[in-house]
Amino acid sequence: MDGTAYLGLRGVEVDLADRNPRRIWHYAGLKVDEPIRPNAIDVLLTSRDEPNASLFVQGSAFAAGLRERAPHLSQRARQLRRRRIWITLLALFTGLVAAGFVLSWSPAKWIAKTLPLSWRERLGNAARDSMTEGYKECVDPAGVAALKTLSERLSKGVPAGTTFDIHVYDWPLMNAFAVPGEQIVLTKGLIDKAGSADEVAGVLAHEMGHGIETDPEAALIRGVGLGAALQIMLGGTAGGGLANVGLMLAQLGYSRGAEHKADIHALELLKAAGISQRGLGDFFTRVTKKETEGGSPTGAVSWLRTHPLPAERARLVRTQAAYPATPALDATQWEDLKSICRVTRDPKEDADKS
Numbered sequence: 001m002d003g004t005a006y007l008g009l010r011g012v013e014v015d016l017a018d019r020n021p022r023r024i025w026h027y028a029g030l031k032v033d034e035p036i037r038p039n040a041i042d043v044l045l046t047s048r049d050e051p052n053a054s055l056f057v058q059g060s061a062f063a064a065g066l067r068e069r070a071p072h073l074s075q076r077a078r079q080l081r082r083r084r085i086w087i088t089l090l091a092l093f094t095g096l097v098a099a100g101f102v103l104s105w106s107p108a109k110w111i112a113k114t115l116p117l118s119w120r121e122r123l124g125n126a127a128r129d130s131m132t133e134g135y136k137e138c139v140d141p142a143g144v145a146a147l148k149t150l151s152e153r154l155s156k157g158v159p160a161g162t163t164f165d166i167h168v169y170d171w172p173l174m175n176a177f178a179v180p181g182e183q184i185v186l187t188k189g190l191i192d193k194a195g196s197a198d199e200v201a202g203v204l205a206h207e208m209g210h211g212i213e214t215d216p217e218a219a220l221i222r223g224v225g226l227g228a229a230l231q232i233m234l235g236g237t238a239g240g241g242l243a244n245v246g247l248m249l250a251q252l253g254y255s256r257g258a259e260h261k262a263d264i265h266a267l268e269l270l271k272a273a274g275i276s277q278r279g280l281g282d283f284f285t286r287v288t289k290k291e292t293e294g295g296s297p298t299g300a301v302s303w304l305r306t307h308p309l310p311a312e313r314a315r316l317v318r319t320q321a322a323y324p325a326t327p328a329l330d331a332t333q334w335e336d337l338k339s340i341c342r343v344t345r346d347p348k349e350d351a352d353k354s
């Protein structure tokens with residue numbers, strides 16, 4: 001269809017021979033297959049205003065005028081766009097390499113650190129549910145209050161925006177582990193073995209250290225694979241992967257470097273809380289000695305296997321400068337924490353009710 005095209009104020013205005021009203025193809029919505037060169041004698045345009053039509057205009061004056069009014073159609077604009085993509089890719093690559101140096105290149109760790117908290121929480125809930133299956137959660141109000149006091153004290157030193165959620169289970173095995181999404185699982189078995197609230201504080205601070213480092217998230221991503229982890233995080237079920245998630249986390253051991261880092265965090269958290277750091281070294285050393293004496297394997301062995309370096313930990317604690325400290329909990333609160341499993345609730349029954 002023939003017609004006449006004008007360069008209007010807001011766009012290319014087209015008068016067709018069909019007596020329809022004049023159409024406007026706005027400059028911003030114009031596209032060209034071939035960028036308009038400075039010496040172009042014609043242009044072939046398409047437009048968002050009329051997606052199925054194309055417009056062929058002859059004339060170098062029109063082409064030059066259009067280049068001025070819609071600079072994104074020129075060749076230079078296309079070159080700049082291309083260059084921008086390369087610069088972005090280069091920056092991304094440089095960033096990845098830098099991140100690689102900082103995190104000693106662990107893709108799982110890098111992914112874990114970039115995941116939103118709500119996703120990590122979902123992964124953590126799935127892991128916690130599966131690993132604590134068959135055990136009741138301890139919810140004695142006085143015990144929960146004591147635990148809250150302790151957790152708030154320890155949280156003074158955590159990075160802003162981080163809030164740890166601690167759950168105790170009526171589980172005789174001595175265990176404590178960080179769960180994705182800033183959660184910590186503590187067993188009655190561990191509280192029973194602790195000689196003081198300071199020792200529990202030391203263990204919690206160490207597990208918070210793993211949480212701050214997103215060690216559990218990274219380990220699960222490595223363990224079940226990113227695909228399955230994402231499926232759980234996005235609310236789906238990963239079939240067999242879900243059962244594995246809990247098992248994996250419960251038996252998980254971290255690298256020597258990760259353990260050391262968690263200890264460094266623990267020392268800082270304890271210091272910020274004004275709680276003695278000795279509990280951290282004492283607990284690990286005392287329990288290791290006790291459990292390995294006599295050579296009979298007990299329930300604590302798997303936890304001790306995943307928490308090596310008691311000597312190194314004790315040495316680290318010994319070399320720290322002293323500071324004023326008060327007991328992690330007062331005598332009453334400590335008794336309350338020890339009896340937290342006086343009242344329990346079955347997570348399954350709750351799920352059935354809701």
Ligand SMILES: [Zn+2]
Pocket residue numbers: 206210254259262306307
């Ligand atoms: Zn650890």
